[in-house]
Amino acid sequence: MSKQKVIVLAVTVQGLSVSETARRYGVSRQWVHELLDRHRAGGLPAVEPRSRRPKSNPRATGAGIAERILGLRNELTAAGLDAGPVTIAWHLERENLRAPSTSTIRRILHAAGLITPEPKKRPKASLHRFEAHQPNETWQSDFTHWALADGTDTEILNFLDDHSRYLLACTAYRPVTVSAVVATFLSCAAEYGLPASTLTDNGMVYTTRLAGGKGGRNAFEHQLHALGITQKNGSPNHPQTRGKIERFHQTLKRWLTGQPRAHTLQDLNEQLGKFRHIYNHERPHRALDRSTPADAYTATPKAAPAVARQGDHWRQRIDRVDRFGKLTLRHAGRLHHIGIGRVHAGKHVLMLIHDTDVTISDTATGEIIRELTIDPTRDYQPRQRKTPRSEDRGVFVNDDSTHP
Structure with a gap:
């Protein structure tokens, strides 16, 4: 039995005075009178403790915002894009809507059953992440496989700026060759300037140093050497060295999965061109404090090779x-x-x-x-x-x- 009921019964059943009851139970006379008024109006149930929650909250998330949060979640997921609370908040601000905190967005998604519990992940404190300090300080490159509608295998070659995550190139080939790597690299350099260094795996399209010393440099290695660009290669069987572009491949394939399967190489490259624009200009990046790669790429002066002269023909x-x-x-x-x-x-x-x-x-x-x-x-x-x-x-x- 609650204390409020005991106080009311002390007066109404035991016959104690209001002053005696207030003294015995350590409350004010005004509180005893209020409880008696509630009892007269609604009986004993009316004297139970009441919620102190305000009847209205001017800072509460409106029904319209909550509905838009759920709508964005569905739209982004269907498009194969990131749809977490940080990304949703970024899109709300782009639509000139007042975005609630990410924890509030997460609660709204959880209440709607849209949060999938994930197993406990490795703590971030255990990771030692390298990041270039300037745009063009390091370009990462790698390629990944993707099948056309008829099952034909293609290889998508990507160049990614390490500092800003700006997607410099994203092009499908069948297959990726040394010539394709060199042509794509030179096309990027013509548009964005020369990088100070590159970081790739040890594939033959990037380096021949693991080919038993036969044949010397390939065309890509020779071009980097001629331009004074430092070439860095990850350790064999250690993809963590190139973690950014490996993680990028997951983002790319999740988006491609949400699109109609391309029938030709040209169709696929048209899709990749659309994705490149979305990735660089319309998608906030958690590692960039919710900035887009395009914003991060232009925010800082660019690095350059130590010995090469920018602007040479x-x-x-x-x-x-x-x-x-x-x-x-x-x-x-x-x-x-x-x-x-x-x-x-x-x-x-x-x-x-x-x-x-x-x-x-x-x-x-x-x-x-x-x-x-x-x-x-x-x-x-x-x-x-x-x-x-x-x-x-x-x-x-x-x-x-x-x-x-």
Whole structure:
């Protein structure tokens, strides 16, 4: 029995006075009179403790906001995008709505049965996360597999800025080759400037250092070396080194799962272009304090290679060696012919041009076929070797059987 009922019964049944009852039970006379008034109006049940909750709360989440929170949850989930409380709050602010705290959003989602309990995760304190201090300080790159509607396998090549998580490139190939990596890298560099370093795994499209020392650098390694860009490779079988882009692949595939399955490579690349815009400009990132990658990428001055000169003229092009073993290249308005050798006739090659320096590699294998510096005074650029004659050291002798 509650104390309030005992007080009322002491007066109404035992016959104690209001003053005696107040003294005996340590309450005020006004409180005893209030309890008696409640008893007269509604009997003993009316004297039970009442809720102190206010009848209204001006800061309570309105029904309209709660409904929009649930709507955003469903819309984002259906689109394959993140739909947690932080992301929902960001979208509410973008719609000029007053966003409640993330804990309030979480309670609304939980009450609607939209929160799926997750197993206990590894504590964040146990992780040692590396993050570049500036945009373009490190570009991470990797590719992942995705099937078309008919089951055809494709490979999606991505370049991601480590500092801002800005998605520099997201392109599907069948399959990813050294040439595709170089072409995509140069396209990114032409638009965003040269990075100070790159971070990739040890796949053959990125490095040949684990290939037993055969063949030297591939075209991607050579290009980075020529531009003074530091190349970093993760330890074999240790994907945590490239954790950002590995986690990014989960985000990408979750979004693709929410879209109609592409039928062609072109269809898939159109979807990837749409995703890239959403990821960079319309999706807040938890690691960026709810900023978008585009905002983070432009907020800080960009890093650059230590020795390379930004703004140098460099380009890439894919060509085919003619039947005489030669290529043509226009430099400073003049056409030059480059000797490659008849053994390479008919091959498709990738030409990396940095001012007058040219590197030519096989598009199929990434093998460097020839490196040269264009002589602007000569039409034909022959293959040359030093003749090891003691009486004429340093003399260059033409060793190109393709040129008369």
